[in-house]
Amino acid sequence: MGDCAVVNSIEPLNLLDADNSSLESFFAVLGERKFRSSQVLQWIHKSGIVEFDRMTNLSKSLRELLKQKASITLPDVFEERQSSDGCIKWLFRLNDNNIIETVYIPEPSRGTLCISSQAGCQLNCTFCATAQQGFSRQLKTSEIIGQLWLATRQLEALAKNHRGITNIVLMGMGEPLLNLPHVLPAIRLMLDNNAYNLSRKRVTLSTAGVIPGIDRLREECLTSLAVSLHAPYDELRDKLVPLNKKYPIGDLLEACKRYSKSNNDSEITFEYTMLEEINDQPKHAKKLLEVLSAVPAKINLIPFNKVEGIPFRCSPVKSIDRFREILVKGGIISTTRKTRGDDINAACGQLAGFVKPRIPRRHSNSSWAN
Numbered sequence: 001m002g003d004c005a006v007v008n009s010i011e012p013l014n015l016l017d018a019d020n021s022s023l024e025s026f027f028a029v030l031g032e033r034k035f036r037s038s039q040v041l042q043w044i045h046k047s048g049i050v051e052f053d054r055m056t057n058l059s060k061s062l063r064e065l066l067k068q069k070a071s072i073t074l075p076d077v078f079e080e081r082q083s084s085d086g087c088i089k090w091l092f093r094l095n096d097n098n099i100i101e102t103v104y105i106p107e108p109s110r111g112t113l114c115i116s117s118q119a120g121c122q123l124n125c126t127f128c129a130t131a132q133q134g135f136s137r138q139l140k141t142s143e144i145i146g147q148l149w150l151a152t153r154q155l156e157a158l159a160k161n162h163r164g165i166t167n168i169v170l171m172g173m174g175e176p177l178l179n180l181p182h183v184l185p186a187i188r189l190m191l192d193n194n195a196y197n198l199s200r201k202r203v204t205l206s207t208a209g210v211i212p213g214i215d216r217l218r219e220e221c222l223t224s225l226a227v228s229l230h231a232p233y234d235e236l237r238d239k240l241v242p243l244n245k246k247y248p249i250g251d252l253l254e255a256c257k258r259y260s261k262s263n264n265d266s267e268i269t270f271e272y273t274m275l276e277e278i279n280d281q282p283k284h285a286k287k288l289l290e291v292l293s294a295v296p297a298k299i300n301l302i303p304f305n306k307v308e309g310i311p312f313r314c315s316p317v318k319s320i321d322r323f324r325e326i327l328v329k330g331g332i333i334s335t336t337r338k339t340r341g342d343d344i345n346a347a348c349g350q351l352a353g354f355v356k357p358r359i360p361r362r363h364s365n366s367s368w369a370n
Contacts, residue, residue, distance in 0.1 A: 012068070012069055012070050012071040013026060013069065013070045013071070014070070014071050014072065014073045014140075014142045015040060015044060015070050015071070015072050016044070016072060016073065016074065016141065016142035016145055016146055016149070017140055017141045017142045017185070018141070018185065019141075019185040019186075019188040019189050019192070020037050020038070020041060020188065020189075020192055020194065021188075022185065023036075023037035023040060023041065024037045026070075030062075030065060030069065032062060036058070036062070038194045039055070039057055039058065040055065040058075041189075041192060041194040041195050042194050042195075043055045044072060044149075044195075045145075045149065045189065045192075045194070045195035045196060046194070046195065048149070048152065048153055048156075050072040050074070052066045052067055052070075052072075073095075073142065074142070074146045074149060074150060075092035075093060075094050075095075075100070075143055075146050075147070075150065076092065076093045077090060077091075077092060077093075077150060077154070078090075078091040078092060078093040078099055079091040080154065086106045087103060087104060087105050087106070088103070088104040088154075088155075088158075089101060089102070089103045089104075090102045090103075090104075090147075090150065090151065090154065092143075092146070092147060092150065094119065094139075094143060096137075098119040098120075098136050098137070100116040100119055100139065100143070100147070100172070100173055101116060101172060101173060102114065102115050102116060102147040102150075102151055102172060103172065104151055104155065104165070106163065110163070110166045110167050111155075111163045111164050111165050111166050111167070112165075112166070112167040112168070112169060113147070113148060113151050113165045113167070113168050113169070114169050114170075114171050114172050115144060115147045115148060115168065115169070115170055115172050116139065116144075116147065116172030116173035116174055117138075117139055117144055117170055117172065117173070117174040117175070117176040117179050117182075117183055118135065118136075118137070118138055118139055118173055118174025118175065118176075118178070118179055119135075119136040119137050119138075119139060119173070119174070120133045120134050120135040120136045120137075120173065120174065121133070121135055121173060121174045121175060122135045122174075122175060122178055123175050123178075123208055123241070123242070123243050124242050125208060125228070125230075125240065125241050125242070125243075126239065126240055126242075126310070126312075127230075127240065127273055127275065127304060127307070127310055127312050128307075128310075129307040129310070130173045130174065132307075132309060132310070133173075138178075138179040138182060139174070139179065139182060140182055141182045141183075141185045141186045141189075144182060144183060144186040145185075145186045145189050145190070148165065148168065148190065148196065151165060152164070152165060166198075166202060167198075167202045167203075167204070168190055168198060168202065168203045168204070169204045169205075169206060169226075170183065170187075170203075170204065170205045170206060171204070171206040171226070175207065175208055175210060176205050176206070176207065176213075177205070177207045177210035177212075177213025177214065177216075177217065178210060178213065180213055180216055180217070183205075184217075184220060184221050187203060187205070187221050187223060188221060190203050191203065191221075200222055200223050200224065201224055202224075203223040203224065204223060204224040204225070204226050204269070205217065205223050205224070205225060205226070206226040206227070206228060206271065207225070207226070207227060207228065208227075208228045208241050208243050209227060209228070209229075209241070209243055209244065209247050209252045210243070210247065211247045211251060211252060211255045214255045214256070214258075214259055215255060215258065215259075217259070218258060218259045218262045218263070219262075222259075222262065222263045224266070224269070225256070225259055225263075225268050225269070226268070226269040226270070226271055226300070227252065227256060227268060227269070227270050227271065228241065228271045228273075229249075229270045229271060229272055229288075230271070230272055230273050230275075230279060231244075231249075231279050231284075232249075232279075232284050232287035232288040232290075232291050233249065233287055233291070234248050234249055234250075236278075236279060237249060240275075240278075240279070249291060253291065253292070253294070253295050256268045256295050256297075257294070257295055260295065260296045265296055266296065267296045267297055267298045267333075268295060268296060268297055268298075269297075269298055269299075269300055270292065270297055270298070270299050270300070271300050271302055272288070272299055272300065272301050272302065273302045273303075273304050274301055274302065274303055274304055274314060274315035274319070274320050274323065275304050275312045275313070275314070275315060276304075276312070276313040276314060276315045276316065276319070278312065280315040280319045280320070280323055281319075282322065282323070282326055284323070285322075285323045285326035285327055285330075286326060286330075288327065289326070289327060289330035289331075289332060292332060297332055297333075298332065298333040298334065298335075299327055299332055299333070299334040299335075300334075300335055300337055301320055301323065301324055301334060301335065301336045301337065302336075302337045303315065303320060303336070303337070303339055305339060320336055321336075324336055
């Protein structure tokens with residue numbers, strides 16, 4: 001991150017923007033030993049301490065120097081909404097007044113936090129609320145990991161039998177693989193035993209299929225991978241997920257094979273939003289079995305959650321059940337995601353926040369064919 005330049009810049013370094021490697025370089029430039037990095041990470045991420053004077057195992061002189069050369073700056077909690085099913089959605093306001101959304105989903109065996117990686121989204125998936133907002137900018141590492149820091153503290157304050165955060169999914173606003181310079185340090189902090197100490201299996205990155213990003217993630221920081229597929233062939237996916245025109249299904253699945261092989265042949269989760277009379281017929285399920293036959297895969301069927309201004313309808317329960325039965329009989333593990341938090345617009349596909357768009361969503365006039 002250009003460490004010498006950062007230390008000597010006018011603006012102090014926000015320590016939430018730095019993973020362990022960057023912090024070690026930062027302290028080296030300050031003339032401090034590398035172990036200071038692990039101490040500061042523990043104070044910030046494990047203990048939730050953001051005041052330098054409270055970091056008592058640092059010398060007084062170092063604490064004073066950090067006040068000059070560094071800061072610890074978080075987004076603001078703009079609003080908190082609690083669902084009848086226990087989900088919690090936070091709206092976090094950034095320093096430029098963009099507002100992003102983060103969702104906590106409690107379950108008996110886990111607590112999952114869904115975090116955002118962009119203010120808005122650069123992609124134009126036709127069934128997603130975020131896409132309608134346009135795109136404002138990439139989130140900084142501090143704004144990504146800041147969602148986890150803030151959610152952890154908010155849950156501690158609520159103290160309502162929440163089991164805490166055990167899993168992270170980068171499935172909120174934005175396409176994380178289009179923001180890897182900031183997403184990768186955030187993931188490294190999630191995995192760092194001096195920070196959040198999560199296993200790679202408990203951090204899942206969801207992508208619409210940015211192949212160069214999948215390959216870079218495979219080379220630099222393996223996590224669980226989820227791919228938003230939503231269609232079994234290119235003609236239909238081109239309409240639902242326009243990114244498919246650049247990275248078609250065949251090429252995408254080859255990238256998934258490479259990723260799985262590098263990740264101990266782990267399964268790739270394929271997300272499939274169920275849209276009535278669009279992608280939910282038996283022929284679609286059979287084609288899906290065919291295209292995924294050579295990929296270690298499991299399929300997560302997602303009932304479409306209503307979004308104002310988007311014309312799709314959710315597939316009937318019978319259609320979803322029939323679709324899943326075809327997949328299971330074909331030998332692929334398939335589950336139907338339970339809709340959570342829809343009464344506070346926190347369900348899958350409903351996260352919109354409030355962004356200051358520079359790139360508006362481009363509406364498509366394509367006709368829909370099964």
